[in-house]
Amino acid sequence: MTTRWGITIPLEGVPLPDQRAVVEQMPDLGYTDVWSAEAAGTDAFTPLALASVWAPALRLGTAIVPAYTRGPATLAMSAATMAAAAPGRFALGIGTSSNVIVERWNSIPFDEPYKKVRDTVRFLRTALTGRKVTADYDTFSVRGFTLGAVPEQAPPLLVAALRPGMLRLAGREGDGAVVNWLSAEDVRTVAPYVRGAGEDKEIVARIFVAPDTDPDTARGIGRRAVAAYLNVPVYRAFHEWLGREELNPMWSKWDEGDRKGALAAIPDSVVDELIVHGPAEYCRERVRAYADNGVTTPVLAPIGQASADPAALVRALAPGD
Template structure:
């Protein structure tokens, strides 16, 4: 299996239109993959479409596209279009996202997330093969959809997963899992649930990294990110399942409306477990720990507020 080294796009701190030169350089720096995200910034597909033209050797992936915010047919069309533009180089990662993104920002009920992901996965399998789909699923109904664009090969389908039910679904019915906001040691807890559904599955991990930043600055940036994410119900439930009781004071402060207190309650030890920081060489070693524990595709998500080009080059494998 090819040794993979991915990075999240678009890169922070640069306008999207100005990233062409740096993204084109990524393969020569040892990066094999670029993976997009979708929350309140860019959509998931546009940065990958640009990267497919700017750096034709890179593999492209979404980590992730929410299954609620596009209709199933629209999602299939978006995926098929990018897969056809970059044959054999695109991976579609889907997931529930969160109630914040789905309900608060898009006005869509966040109902039955497990079933919605399962149903969307089943539909996409058929639609991306070019089949005519007429099916009543638990969470939606499709009447006579046939994709006019069918990529060859059809893209692999990965599921964003946190806890056992979704992890097993990713292994059983998907081509692998996308994991997020966990330590290298946590990978050992998570990965067996995926492999329980099927061996040889891809495990993509988004890993938050701040290279070449002093510890106090890095922890300050990281605490804000941890508070923003881990107070969202799906992530809180994930870390409660992992047994991270050290975050209980943060959760309690957040629930009471004490945002400053919540930040202060996050222990350094938790910050250091969940966010990679320090000299770039140490950061590369730390990312490798995720791989050693079962991740097949590490995907760096830069949190740096400095020069993104310097950070990308510092974390290079070349």
Template sequence: MTEPRYGMTIPFDDVPLHAQADWVRELADLGYTDVWSSEANGADAFTPLALASVWAPSLRLGTAIVPAFTRGPACLAQSVGALAQAAPGRLAFGIGTSSNVIVEGWNGIPFEQPYQRTRDMVRFLRAALTGAKVTEEYETFSVRSFTLGVVPEQPVPILVAALRPGMLRLAGREGEGAIINWLSADDVATVKPHVDAGGPGKEIVARIFVAVSDDADTVRAMGRFAIAAYLNVPVYRAFHEWLGRGEQLGEMWRLWGEGDRKAALEAIPDSVVDELIIWGSAGECRERLDAYVDAGVTTPVVALLPFGFDEREAAKALSESDLTPAEPITVVLSEKGWIRAAKGHEIEPAGLAYREGDAFLISLRARSNQSLAIVDSGGRAYATPCHTLPSARGQGEPLSGRFDIPSGQRAVALAASDAEARWLLCNSHGYGFVTVFGNLLSRNRAGKQLLNLPEGASVLPPQLLPRPVDDLSVAVATNTGQLLVFALSELPELDKGKGNALIRIPKSKREAGQEWVVAVALLGSEQHLIVQAGGRTLRLKPADLAPFRGERAQRGGHLPRGLTRVDALRVEGG
């Protein structure tokens, strides 16, 4: 089974949309991978996701769901295509029948042939989102000569809301998976086989109602209102009869039908409330979310119930219960700026498949619960949570979907660690400084200026300072074979900037492009420095480094003949 994704339902209740930016930005930092919107009596499904695409460019965006009836085919394709183009590779489009209440009661549209309408919309969108001209007679509508003008850069997965066997099988057969609402963890075993019949690897999104509270009386009382509001809708009543709750809910349905709302609410058993609504401490809620995952849900989506509890604090509390595991991953970046992450540290990144005309650039070993910093060729830094990166089983996604990297610049360096870890940042003209990792992180799509690069200078790979740092030295090598080793303590610690000179490069050679720094390494007092030059390797033990030791900004020593064209420095031992 693939690693689960964890979603949050947006927008939050009782907070104006414009005031939710910080809330949404926090979700990725808290370990959530997705945000999902619905379309009932609040906001439409697309506007909150469009805002979230800018506020939190690492989060996947999902609709759960858009009714198949309330937009015409072309209008729906335009909405999906525009959002998918605005957030490349990040949209999961969920569509479903909705209900007679919303479709007919609120929108005045006949709620007829819901299965066929949903199926036809899925088939139409499959064709339209490719940019092909669509002329087709579907069972429930026809389309003449429609061509979508905003074609997504990457295919948009389509998931189908499903509550009964026929629709569940449709979701598995013609969609990438199913979206299911109002079910218990034990119910997953009933619905999942129908989706899986469509083939392996299907996504199952479950919208799960959560109240982080130990107040049983309040949760159950308010929960009964929510359950009655949904489960008296015919499609949900049929769903729960199929799941086997007919006997438990029969009295509630009878009383509701007779108009006795108070008695109907009282007839909902505590056991049903406790099955369908997760409540309790944050740890207890997290355990129950895990039960859905264990049962086969790939994407549990939290819907925080507005029972007078602080939704923002509830989202934080859930994340404090280890929402994101700390697993080893390898981040892989291609030359054309496509990024992905593979499980473990044992993979060979250069051996992965790349898009035509693209190739491996750099990789980084990290952990899934860390933040990833990306530095571009102009010295700007961007950040995204590692756990939101696409899997290396595919070809990844373009960084342009997450960040606004300036024209003419490209991503050239990666870093990941705890926020308080310290890093050495350098450029090819021989300047550098030490900074804490938190200074590499930015929530803005446009990133922030981290390195002030002299004209013609390039960014060198960031170096993580090991702990302790008391006896660390910096080794700097140029393309002409100059090597200088000096104490790390001679470098300043800055938030951003150009830094201080590491090694002296004659101005005439630097400006003529004849000499530059090619490699930097950090080494302890007992470690060996390995110099790689072409096919040759030189091992310098601590005693061998004496000719190259000096103070920062000195010229250093010259490497032996045949080893002057340095490719890389690395450290061993100690």
């Protein structure tokens, strides 16, 4: 059983300054970690900076920061600042993100994603020690950068990974992997690729949860999320690799431009595999199944839960005894 239990911050639908009281309670409820994400809401670092003050016992992590959307030196400075603010309690998760976020939203070419992440990890390994970096990587060059505020303890570097190449990179050159959009059973498929480089490699899993939600509502929320994410090329390729043939009808309808048809073609069974829903105790059991199958740090990501009472949601999802 895992000794770690995380949740995604900021919580949905609650102004960031109003989340202090909830975050302060998390350690007493059994949470060990808070992890941020970065897509179209808050940036990845600001919620963690606040949490580092609100609840100094919590470990902090990014899941994830895109490797493309900050220059290498800027990313090193951001990571070093968080590591200094929370010594020994910060982990940097980086990854490719997706063509939607990188190209459509940030107008940056989504070129050579594997090499981009690999090069970024290699650069950060050196830069975060305070050594001067002058190097030509395959995807960028750095001339004479020296980090001016070196953290006492460099943060672990975790790589967001889906398929074998990136999973192996996460284990070989990173300190572990951040995984996303997979079932508890899928963990058995992905974990060996990471831990081929060492059994001590961390695996952080973002797990979408809708506790205490009736099945029809939860499946409706989940079906929309599946359609939004698993038609993005990187996630589609991941689930094709996993052999999730039940999604073929959805992908066919989506390719034809039939969005309603694609939504209707998603089977309940797939939603139930990828979105943890039901009574809170059942949700906790399903999260523990991820840990039993090889996840080191489960990170709950409430979905469709713009809650008027975020404290109740956090209590419902707490690990318990």
